[in-house]
Amino acid sequence: MLRRHPAEVLHRSSLTWQLLRLRLWPISIVVNLESTGAGTGIGVQAALRCRPACSGRKTRQVVIDDVKLDLLGEASRNQLEPLMLTADQALGMIETLDPAVFRVETQSTLNDRTSFLRVQNFARSAFGRYVYLEVGSHIGGSLFPHLIDPSCEAAISVDPRPAAQPDERAEVFHYAENSAARMRAVLSDRLPPAAMTKLTTIDSDVSDVRSDAVDLKATLALIDGEHTDTACFSDFVGVLPLMKPDCIVSFHDANLIGDAILNAERFLEHLGITHETVFLPDTVAVMGLGRLASALRDHLKPYALDRATYLDQSRRELWSHIARVHSTSLHAEVERLRSDNSQLLGEIERAREASRDAEAGFAAIKSSTTWRASAPVRAVVDRIKRRFAS
Ligand SMILES: C[S@@+](CC[C@H](N)C(=O)[O-])C[C@H]1O[C@@H](n2cnc3c(N)ncnc32)[C@H](O)[C@@H]1O
Structure with missing residues (x-):
């Protein structure tokens, strides 16, 4: 049920006033209070949804079947009041x-x-x-x-x-x-x-x-x-x-x-x-x-x-607001970084495999007969290189 608030009386009379102002005389208004639901009772009539009823009559009737309540209700208040x-x-x-x-x-x-x-x-x-x-x-x-x-x-x-x-x-x-x-x-x-x-x-x-x-x-x-x-x-x-x-x-x-x-x-x-x-x-x-x-x-x-509590709470609320507002883009950024990371891990794994293949190939060469037979020639070549280098 609708909780009572002093402003409500004013608003209802204001609605009548508004209708007079807009010269909607042939229309009578029925406010369907059952459908207003529980609200805060503050700033009544933030939004009114109307539907025509009994259109065959001489005077048309409009049923307001949804009176939404909100904390401020300022737009409609300003529209409804003189x-x-x-x-x-x-x-x-x-x-x-x-x-x-x-x-x-x-x-x-x-x-x-x-x-x-x-x-x-x-x-x-x-x-x-x-x-x-x-x-x-x-x-x-x-x-x-x-x-x-x-x-x-x-x-x-x-x-x-x-x-x-x-x-x-x-x-x-x-x-x-x-x-x-x-x-x-x-x-x-x-x-x-x-x-x-x-x-x-x-x-x-x-x-x-x-x-x-x-x-x-x-x-x-x-x-x-x-x-x-x-x-x-x-x-x-x-x-x-x-x-x-x-x-x-x-x-x-x-x-x-x-x-x-x-x-x-x-x-x-x-x-x-x-x-x-x-x-x-x-x-x-x-x-x-x-x-x-x-x-x-x-x-x-x-x-x-209380000053200290106010400043502390305001700061926390501000931070959590920023976190909330930006959480979608932050999550998207984390996802992008995760995907970049898994690509890099794949590349590292491929490089490791290539390195293992190369090491195996080199080991095979070193243990071959040709490699062992050519060892004296490589030793002579190394010595000549060192002499030229010094
Ligand atoms: C929150 S609104 C003001 C609301 C108003 N005081 C009220 O309660 O109805 C913010 C206003 O700040 C104005 N504004 C933006 N930058 C400004 C500046 N550097 N100096 C003064 N006003 C600025 C905007 O044009 C806007 O009208």
């Missing part, structure tokens, strides 16, 4: 850490979204008004809660928009139709024009952005670009000149770029900058710099994961 939120609704959701405030698809888990909101609330309480800088925005999912937040004065998105990018998981990730224009179009569907005016987009690597390219220095940053340690550390170094000295820098996918975070901390120590880092569920790392270090400790430490 797009525009009022500022008051959004604020309430931000303050209560409601991940439903994310109205644009984001590549993050529900726990990540809660952690993002926790960090946003921390910034709001620490600064009152804050400036948000984001490295890596895709279609704007993680920008959305800041753009709609009246406490966010300005939001700067820095993203060179590559079609594909490497990753610490030793895989290449592709981003189709990756452009600031697309992101703006998606966001402006869900945000009032006033919120959109806060947004500046820069199609570049952050290390190429001069500090005078932005009007206001940022107080809160999220680094979520290329997920390699090298790129992430470079982003951290590139972000610093665009930030105020007392600021918050957060990292998404901290489980992949733990070494970059350790390097960033070492770099801050080298610069003599006070700092504090916490790891929040699932994969958000947050760093308070300057006066924000102790404030971060007070506000966010109670929600933090």
